[in-house]
Amino acid sequence: MTISRRRTGRITPSRRALTSAAALTTAVVAGGLVAPAAFAAPSADAVIAEVYGGGGNAGATLTNDFVELANRGSAPFALDGFSVQYLPGSASASSTWQVTKLGGAVAAGSRYLVAEAKGSGGTVALPTPDATGTIAMSATTGTVALVSGTDALTCKTAADCAADPRVKDLAGFGGAVVREGASAAAPSNTTSIARAASLADTDDNGADFTVGDPTPTNSKGETTGTGPEEPPTAAKIHDIQGTTRISQFKDEKVGDVTGVVTAVRTFGSSRGFWFTDPKPDSDPRTSEGLFVFTGSTTPSVAVGDAVTAQGTVKEYYPDAPSTSNYQSLTELSSAQWTVESHDNPLPSPTVITADQVPDVLAPNAGGNIESLQLEPSKYALDFWESHESEIVSVTDARVVGPSNSYNELYVTTKPKQNPSSRGGTVYLGYDKINTGVLKVQSLIPFDQQPFPKVNTGDVLTGTTSGPVEYSSFGGHTLLASQLGAAKDNHLQKETTRRQRPGELAVATYNVENLSPADSDTKYAQLAQGIVDSLAAPDIVTLEEIQDNTGPANDGVVAADVTLRKFTEAIAAAGGPRYQWREIDPVNDQDGGQPGGNIRVCFLFNPSRVSFVDRPGGGPTTAAGVRTVHGKAHLTQSPGRVDPGNEAWTDSRKPLAGEFVFRGRTVFVLANHFNSKGGDQPTHGRYQPPTRSSEVQRLKQATVVQGFIKQLLTADPRANVVVAGDLNDYQFSPALAKLTAGGTLKDLIATLPPAERYSYVFEGQSQVLDHILTSAAPRGVDYDVVHINAEFADQASDHDPQVVRFRPSNGNPFADQANDFADALDQMAGRVAPRS
Structure with missing residues (x-):
């Protein structure tokens, strides 16, 4: 997946990012x-x-x-x-x-x-x-x-x-x-x-x-609103927070706002403090906490100070409020305050237990939920809004999303909610968002307590507590002023078994914008994943191979340097001497990082499998299907699938290749569908969110399915593998289109629900990568190999996967004969290809 953080991630950290001086x-x-x-x-x-x-x-x-x-x-x-x-x-x-x-x-x-x-x-x-x-x-x-x-x-x-x-x-x-x-x-x-x-x-x-706030001032000292200033309206914190997401005092000045300081943010560009009214009202919808934003200035208050404040109530969005897809944070801006006393007892935190956050994310409003009355006992987003800027705490929280470069991690407050087999929490449907997931960042300067480096399945032992607020990246976030100790549960990176002599192994791996600009360490880690974790598959479809100059937007499109460095790293790691096939894209036409020219590629082990080279393939030339003696063949190999179709605008074009394994033809399609960029977030103010990027992926799936139908019409017993980063879920419209009519089987759906994931985003273990096969392959054995997504130390943000199978010869009697020969090969330990 190409990250724009995202879906995939971030483009630029908001002012809410907690960033150390270093x-x-x-x-x-x-x-x-x-x-x-x-x-x-x-x-x-x-x-x-x-x-x-x-x-x-x-x-x-x-x-x-x-x-x-x-x-x-x-x-x-x-x-x-x-x-x-x-x-x-x-x-x-x-x-x-x-x-x-x-x-x-x-x-x-x-x-x-x-x-x-x-x-x-x-x-x-x-x-x-x-x-x-x-x-x-x-x-x-x-x-x-x-x-x-x-x-x-x-x-x-x-x-x-x-x-x-x-x-x-x-x-x-x-x-x-x-x-x-x-x-x-x-x-x-x-x-x-x-x-x-x-x-x-x-x-x-x-x-x-x-x-x-804008404060235009001219050389005479005149500014807007010059004249007698209206006195601020006296208000309590629960009055300011109110019973909806938007304060009734938005953009108004309030005063006599009292509370006890519960936490202070002393670094980054979003400094300030949180304070809580120790005398709450009786309405569970109204938060008693409020954030006072002081910009890059560290506020002169301490935890336990009783303060009386005044300022302007603002609803902070990370982007333009009129067009934002996100929720807002109610805060006090341009504030002044008086410290009335020190060392006051702190209000008790809200202790989050396993059954406290509702299982339903949000009301099905068909639009903006900001004006709706909060229902914190029914909806998870309403629950967190009703506690906005208050202190909450979790105990012995299991990590479901590993530490990342932004010094954040994800835990679950509902350990029994769709647990994965390795400690995460699995996303299994649009209506099955795991509402127990909570992002954790730290208010503690990193020179005092380094941010923990944890993997999925580890635990923050003891108490983790601090104010909670909404973040555009990851939803509601606990900003820890007390951070539990990390317990290592020793999650191991997986390895898969080696293919048997008569099995063809086809893998797919998104290598996350790989280019010569990357470190030798990244190349070595990716190579080790191919050789050791994937057991040196016969064919690998690669996604996100960049051109020879990587992120430089200089018109270069060739990727031979990138691929040579990668294949040499694989050989140095003890793997086979892979060959590659790919088609250079038209400059800056396939999406991804500008100038990177990412594309899909084939690696193959020539001692195990042959590639059928047929000339004519190019960036704008469409591969076709022809029939020779009742068998299907590609008109170009490698060749792009209908690259001129508008479905591929600013997106990677699929690559079709024809291979021969032990005399049997296998067609492999390498794919990288368009990203989820532009979709409304699952935790945003529009519920249910609009997934606008699905429209293009559905068109892409339709084109790929049409090409597969051409192959299977030419030869109903054709061995077909469709693999790659499809940037979509097993329950999505795109996958429904690809599997319609039973022409292809999505192998991730054959796994137990607890194992259906290859990617972790915002603490949700989910599926983006897929391998699909036609009906012809026999003895299909499929494995997602978890080596990246659950770990703080990642060579890529995707886990690779592999399928092993015996290709059909198109004739049941010939298949039986080949199976018998393969069994003899296995007993004899013979691995050389048979012509």
């Missing part, structure tokens, strides 16, 4: 790690103070975008001949910097407001701007530069822009490619990025800017 030395971008962005020299005077691109957008109050400058120096800073310029966050070759010319000066310690494009919405105008432009900025991602000069910049990378002496200051946000240090977090239609009041400039946008 982790901030690298930046995560669409599918991989890159070196830190370049740094320029910090400015001693004029800096970019605030950027807002949501003006006039849906949900916005302000009508215009704006850029606000400030002067850190002790003398006026002349702006004649200067400009502010804007570049999209992911600039293409045709993208250009847009320019707004400036004039006048920004006084020492003062502000300077640049109005930009006006949208169609909003109700509040900016204060009188000091300069005006027409740039329509993105609300969520982009780069703004303060430039000495009015000619448009030409740099498109962080390093090139840092080297341009005209750049006075620069602010990249929302994962922008051009930025200083790490990118600032993504704002929205209703929020901006802004420096702290100190105007500190460390040339690290991620550290210098935080997301908050």
Whole structure:
């Protein structure tokens, strides 16, 4: 599966990610790690103070975008001949910097407001701007530069822009490619990025800017809403949280909010504290906990402090609120507080027991559930919402999703809920989400207690407790201020048996964006998986083989260097000298990481099986089926299956190959269907979620099934194997289409329910990879080999699988004769192929 985190994962961590200082030395971008962005020299005077691109957008109050400058120096800073310029966050070759010319000066310690494009919405105008432009900025991602000069910049990378002496200051946000240090977090239609009041400039946008309410201020000190300020409304925490997901006080100022501090987040870009009212109301729907967001500033409070706070109630979404698929987090922003006393007793945590979280995930609302009254005794999502920002605890929790690079893991609060045979929890149907799964992160600085490295089936012994909040990645999350000790239950990586002399072994393995840029360690781990865990199959379909330059988007499409390095690693691990067959794609036409050009490939052991090479196959040429003497054959081998069909738009095209094993022809189709990117999350605000990506996979399954029907029409006894990462479940429409009419059998469905998984996502053990066979193969023996998905140490995020069988000769009498000969071979230990 190609991860965009996901389905597959993440593109950019939200501001909610708990990141250690050490982790901030690298930046995560669409599918991989890159070196830190370049740094320029910090400015001693004029800096970019605030950027807002949501003006006039849906949900916005302000009508215009704006850029606000400030002067850190002790003398006026002349702006004649200067400009502010804007570049999209992911600039293409045709993208250009847009320019707004400036004039006048920004006084020492003062502000300077640049109005930009006006949208169609909003109700509040900016204060009188000091300069005006027409740039329509993105609300969520982009780069703004303060430039000495009015000619448009030409740099498109962080390093090139840092080297341009005209750049006075620069602010990249929302994962922008051009930025200083790490990118600032993504704002929205209703929020901006802004420096702290100190105007500190460390040339690290991620550290210098935080997301908050837009506060445009001009050189006269005027801002929106200048005048007598309305007093905040007195409210209790349970009043703010309310009985639905959205606070009745959303975007309003509240005061006299009292409670006891229960936890503090002291690192990362989402610092703040949680406090709980020790005098709850009697309504089980209303949470008594609330998060106070302080950005990158560590709040000056301690656990046990009794505080009285005021601020603006916000519903935080990780993306634009108007289009978000996720739930929100109710929080207090732009807050002020008074510590009334110290060392107060903490409210008792909610102890989560095995039967406490409901088995049903959410109401079948047919749309947005945010306005519905919570029913915490009926629905799991409502249960967690009713405890949002309160302290919860779990005891001796079994790990169902291993530790990952984001310092998170998953446990189950319902140990008897669909357990896998190896300690996980299995996802067996759209209506069978495992509601006991709970993500765990840590509030404890990692230099005090390193985050545990655990595998599926391990246990967090003792008590793990802390506030619970909703996360766009993984759903509800326990942020542990007390983290249980990890107990190693010694989960072992599996191995499968070796195929017998008369058995053909066909495996499939998603090797997760393998390219020469990967480490020798990854190649060695993958090779060991082929040789030792899979027992050197005769044929392997590989998914996510990248081109020779990997993530570099440079027009290279050949993958011979990647495949040579992999096959050499396999040989060095004691495996056979595999050969390969593949077809290079058209550049950037098959989806996946831009520039990576992932494709499916065949590896085969020439001492056991022969590949039938027939010329003519190409990236846009369709393989066909012809009949010779009553037997089916491919017109091209290898050949792509209907590559021009719109079902394969921005997706990998299947690869068909014709093999011969002991005189018997076998057809193998290697597949990698489109990813689940774009689907609404199972834990989001839309219930039931829309799985929009299924439409394309159903079309892809229809094309593949049509090709299989051609083969079986030409020869009803043809040996056919369809294998690969189909990015879908055994109960999905795509798999129903592939198996319709009994032409193919999905082998994962033949396993006991507790063993039906090859991938672990958000703590749910599930199926993405499949092997299907036609009716002809005899003695079918199938195995999913668990070596990756359940482990913190992974060579790939997928587990491989293998099928062993005796191919049919198309004639029952010949098959019996071959079976007898195979039995003699087995008794004699003969393994050489027979012509």
